[in-house]
Amino acid sequence: MKNDSVLPRGQGRRRGPEFPPYDTATVAAILDRWRDQPGNLLPILHEVQQALGFVPPGAVGQIAKAISRSRAEVHGVISFYHDFRTSPPGRAVLKVCQAESCQACGSRELTAHAERTLGCKLGETSRDGAVTIEPVYCLGNCACSPAVLLDGALHGRVTPAALDRLLAQARRQP
Amino acid sequence: MTIKVCVPRDAAALSVGADATAAAIATAAQLAGQTIQLVRTSSRGMFWLEPFVEVETASGRVGYGPVTAEDVPGLFAAGFLQGGAHPLAHGKVEAMPFLARQERLTFARAGLTDPLSLADYEAHGGLRGLRRALGMAPTAVVEEVVASGLRGRGGAGFPTGIKWRTVAGAPAQPKYVVVNADEGDSGTYSDRMVMEGDPYVLLEGMAIAGYATGASFGYIYLRSEYPHALAVLNEALATLRARGVYGRSVLGSDFAFDAEVRVGAGAYICGEETALLESLEGKRGMVRFKPPLPAIKGLFGQPTVVNNVVSLASVPIILDRGGAHYADFGMGRSRGTLPIQLAGNVKRAGLVEKAFGVTLRQLIEDYGGGTRSGRPVRAVQVGGPLGAYFDQRLLDLPLDYEALAQHKGMVGHGGIVVFDDTVDMAEQARYAMEFCAVESCGKCTPCRIGSTRGRELIEKIVRGEDVARNHRQLLALCDVMENASLCALGGMAPWPVLSALQYFPGDFGLPEKEPAHVV
Ligand SMILES: Cc1cc2nc3c(=O)[nH]c(=O)nc-3n(C[C@H](O)[C@H](O)[C@H](O)COP(=O)(O)O)c2cc1C
Ligand code: SF4
Ligand code: FES
Numbered sequence: 284m285k286n287d288s289v290l291p292r293g294q295g296r297r298r299g300p301e302f303p304p305y306d307t308a309t310v311a312a313i314l315d316r317w318r319d320q321p322g323n324l325l326p327i328l329h330e331v332q333q334a335l336g337f338v339p340p341g342a343v344g345q346i347a348k349a350i351s352r353s354r355a356e357v358h359g360v361i362s363f364y365h366d367f368r369t370s371p372p373g374r375a376v377l378k379v380c381q382a383e384s385c386q387a388c389g390s391r392e393l394t395a396h397a398e399r400t401l402g403c404k405l406g407e408t409s410r411d412g413a414v415t416i417e418p419v420y421c422l423g424n425c426a427c428s429p430a431v432l433l434d435g436a437l438h439g440r441v442t443p444a445a446l447d448r449l450l451a452q453a454r455r456q457p
Numbered sequence: 458m459t460i461k462v463c464v465p466r467d468a469a470a471l472s473v474g475a476d477a478t479a480a481a482i483a484t485a486a487q488l489a490g491q492t493i494q495l496v497r498t499s500s501r502g503m504f505w506l507e508p509f510v511e512v513e514t515a516s517g518r519v520g521y522g523p524v525t526a527e528d529v530p531g532l533f534a535a536g537f538l539q540g541g542a543h544p545l546a547h548g549k550v551e552a553m554p555f556l557a558r559q560e561r562l563t564f565a566r567a568g569l570t571d572p573l574s575l576a577d578y579e580a581h582g583g584l585r586g587l588r589r590a591l592g593m594a595p596t597a598v599v600e601e602v603v604a605s606g607l608r609g610r611g612g613a614g615f616p617t618g619i620k621w622r623t624v625a626g627a628p629a630q631p632k633y634v635v636v637n638a639d640e641g642d643s644g645t646y647s648d649r650m651v652m653e654g655d656p657y658v659l660l661e662g663m664a665i666a667g668y669a670t671g672a673s674f675g676y677i678y679l680r681s682e683y684p685h686a687l688a689v690l691n692e693a694l695a696t697l698r699a700r701g702v703y704g705r706s707v708l709g710s711d712f713a714f715d716a717e718v719r720v721g722a723g724a725y726i727c728g729e730e731t732a733l734l735e736s737l738e739g740k741r742g743m744v745r746f747k748p749p750l751p752a753i754k755g756l757f758g759q760p761t762v763v764n765n766v767v768s769l770a771s772v773p774i775i776l777d778r779g780g781a782h783y784a785d786f787g788m789g790r791s792r793g794t795l796p797i798q799l800a801g802n803v804k805r806a807g808l809v810e811k812a813f814g815v816t817l818r819q820l821i822e823d824y825g826g827g828t829r830s831g832r833p834v835r836a837v838q839v840g841g842p843l844g845a846y847f848d849q850r851l852l853d854l855p856l857d858y859e860a861l862a863q864h865k866g867m868v869g870h871g872g873i874v875v876f877d878d879t880v881d882m883a884e885q886a887r888y889a890m891e892f893c894a895v896e897s898c899g900k901c902t903p904c905r906i907g908s909t910r911g912r913e914l915i916e917k918i919v920r921g922e923d924v925a926r927n928h929r930q931l932l933a934l935c936d937v938m939e940n941a942s943l944c945a946l947g948g949m950a951p952w953p954v955l956s957a958l959q960y961f962p963g964d965f966g967l968p969e970k971e972p973a974h975v976v
Pocket of ligand 1: 608
């Protein structure tokens with residue numbers, strides 16, 4: 284279970300204005316497209332996150348209302364799944380595989396190397412806001428372990444030196 | 458004459474530079490004034506050789522690999538378009554020992570075709586199974602699958618035909634076909650290869666399942682870690698609709714079928730079929746109590762066939778060649794072939810489709826060539842993160858559902874992860890508990906709380922704290938998890954832990970002993 288609270292403690296009952304503003308029009312357009320489809324909550328959350336980089340806590344009410352679910356239910360779904368985040372990530376997201384096949388090929392060392400280089404732990408963003416590193420459990424690239432996913436691009440047989448090159452590239456991005 | 462050159466577009470090949478290799482080949486051909494037809498195919502599944510380039514010559518396809526972009530000028534200089542000799546050359550691809558000793562049924566087209574070309578698919582036997590099925594009574598289609606002996610390749614090994622029979626017999630409408638494309642087990646990638654490399658075989662299998670059971674809509678629940686598969690499947694679906702294979706009238710018959718891909722959100726437990734259904738309904742992926750079986754009350758409360766990607770991808774050839782042909786492969790109650798995936802620290806990592814009965818040692822040594830690091834094999838995990846760790850003494854076990862189960866191992870989804878002698882098995886055991894804690898759906902206490910307690914106990918044992926007592930507690934905890942968890946995540950997470958304790962006690966600082974039950 285993901286241990287991730289969307290709402291600050293004790294603020295569960297507050298309404299929109301307490302949350303930072305977000306792009307309600309983009310969310311409304313996504314909701315319009317999915318409104319009448321069965322089982323639409325995951326696709327909606329994916330699209331919101333794709334468009335805005337994360338699911339703004341303020342959007343929970345807007346989503347819940349549009350699909351006739353309670354805010355608690357929507358919050359419950361967001362907090363259940365590892366993919367959904369409720370605050371903006373770094374400019375690049377690096378997912379480092381932590382699962383067994385990659386472990387057998389040096390992923391523990393690779394993860395430690397990434398943490399040292401970026402100066403932050405798994406689940407955190409480097410101080411300069413350039414890169415968020417996250418754990419991922421198997422990328423289906425176990426025949427080319429260790430594997431990482433950098434902004435959706437898959438890389439295999441990743442050595443610490445290769446990771447340095449990828450990170451340097453990512454950090455140069457505006 | 459235009460020469461055909463094939464470079465895979467499989468995600469694993471791309472992850473080691475296949476796009477750059479393909480671009481370099483196109484440029485070099487242009488420079489040489491040579492017109493080539495560059496085709497982006499699926500992968501053969503020989504991943505240690507990726508990017509693996511094949512050139513079609515008069516005497517068949519010859520292979521080169523691993524070919525980086527920098528290798529390309531040298532290959533042209535060596536005349537590789539004519540199959541010229543080069544240190545990266547492997548000769549005729551079909552004759553390469555890794556491939557020649559396989560029995561590829563489900564993966565018959567791997568590496569041969571352009572995944573999205575329907576013409577290629579049909580030229581290589583595609584749609585024959587669906588055509589034959591549409592000419593039969595639905596119940597006869599179900600019985601053909603029963604006769605094949607096909608068992609679910611997702612992990613539980615339940616006979617596919619029997620499941621279909623239940624759904625076919627359920628009176629409620631509508632019914633659904635749901636594809637489990639969550640492929641969460643470490644060491645597995647055969648579902649990914651099917652979806653990226655041969656999407657039509659999965660979609661054909663789905664339509665056959667729909668026809669046999671009376672369902673006319675399907676969902677593919679795809680893990681979010683597979684963006685390439687998502688793109689390929691959506692394009693393949695659009696093509697099938699445009700060509701009248703999917704839609705109101707499947708291949709001109711009265712049968713209507715369509716499907717949609719839905720993307721998961723990074724939760725291992727959503728591979729468990731009832732959690733998957735909850736997730737498809739837009740809820741938290743919490744495991745349901747059974748009964749009712751999904752076959753009776755599944756998605757949105759309707760009768761639902763839930764099958765793994767490889768299970769459904771095995772159906773078209775069963776309908777095409779007949780159940781008996783498929784059942785001729787295999788041993789005992791494990792019929793047909795299994796796509797085995799070699800992973801971890803293994804020299805030749807890749808896909809081996811073989812009839813059941815091949816031993817772990819044959820797979821790791823003959824096919825895999827031992828470890829990639831060149832050090833001795835110390836431990837092998839079979840069947841994903843919930844499978845037992847085996848040591849050397851168990852490698853002569855045949856890959857067979859029943860044989861492995863005797864040792865708390867499992868075929869699972871067919872993944873084999875190899876570790877060399879630098880592995881710390883206490884750390885692997887600790888990870889097994891940690892993974893269970895991270896991925897637990899939280900419905901039952903033994904799994905939700907027990908996994909965290911288990912991790913703590915292992916840490917204490919390793920630190921040498923009150924070892925005898927904590928060891929006893931760990932065994933008791935594993936017993937509770939095994940017997941009182943609702944699903945196999947909590948119920949089997951103890952297996953890797955107990956096997957590590959049994960075969961590698963020294964890694965925990967416990968006295969070494971001869972394990973009691975070794976073959
Ligand atoms: C924790 C857990 C994870 C699972 N993950 C998967 C998975 O990723 N893919 C899959 O096909 N089956 C998975 N299964 C098995 C499914 O519950 C189910 O047996 C399968 O989808 C049925 O299809 P099949 O009969 O074709 O194998 C998992 C089971 C459990 C308990
Ligand atoms: S064993 Fe774990 S994952 Fe399975 S139902 Fe119980 S809490 Fe959920
Ligand atoms: S275990 Fe890392 S890609 Fe599969």
